[in-house]
Amino acid sequence: MQLVRRAASRTLNYADTLPNCLRAAFHDAAERDVGKDAGGANGSLMQELDDPFTYPDNLGVAICHSYMKVFVPDMRSQGCPNLTFADAIQWVGGVAVEMAGGPAVPLLPGRRDCGCFDNSTVLPDECSTLEELAHFWGQRGFAEPVKAAVVLNGGHNLGNVRSTVPHNTASGTGFGGAGPNCIGAPGPMTAQPNLFDSQYYNELYTFTGRAGYLFSDRALVTPSNITATDLVKLYMNDKEAFFNDWTNFIQEMSLIGVDPKPAKFGVHDGFLPGGPIGRVPPMTPEEGNGYAGTGANYTGAIVVPRQPLLSEEQGSRLANTTGAQAAGAQTAG
């Protein structure tokens, strides 16, 4: 695991691969079809992005997919012959947070590659309300689903809205465009999208900077939900409190749908048998790696080859939704 962590810390590109791989960890783990008891952190992202037109909700993590296609085979030939994509996706997401100044979280090994396709349409969209986000995490086993929504949305300390599924003004669908519920434009998630700290909560609460750009982010400070708003306030003033909660919740997220028996671990086992994981080196400015100090570092939308037109049925769940939400958003986080 340490080999993998160190190799990732040398090869992640700050502006693009790094935040994209945190998002990939979320997508791979959270794509769980509760009704069918299927999916979770199982490497299915690799198949889904080999067939991107059937699974457009994952287009946004195409950068990490390309990275993993090289990284995992490389690591297998360099001393980690049994490395699964499922473990690598979660570990590299963890390394990304660490390199950006976040906590070093011990993410346990043992995830198996399913070689399958999960249902990517189960992911929440950018117009989700707090109730919808909490419902989503509750379905995935979190005992405190509102808190899970607040803590895990903290992933938006990093990265960019890339508008991967381009906004369609006529239908109001897609990322990064004005719709009845979701407004804005592509760009960095926060004023400091290269730093993992509690800036996101600060911007969210004060409505300054970029956080709160997605409706699903703003939903955390819904006046009617005091618990969520109080947590936002707590994290904005107390980075360590956020880091502690992030450590617990991201461990749990990384194990969604994973059978703990073969892996012989529990969610809160803490450090690996080998002891504390140690930190990978923080990101340092180097020419070409996309690092631009603490400033905004948006490098543009991902260029993904796509079919001339994604039909609404392929590209969205719009057809299955109703009311105001249907008018506003298309696809998943």
Ligand code: HEM
């Ligand atoms: C659960 C509700 C969530 C929603 C609705 C959501 C939505 C989104 C959207 C719309 C984008 C921009 C996509 C694009 O323009 O291509 C995005 C990016 C991102 N999300 Fe989320 N997200 C959610 C949860 C999470 C979680 C739990 C994490 C991590 C733990 C996360 C990490 C990220 C990161 C790092 C990016 C930036 C990626 C990049 O720069 O390439 N998100 N999310």
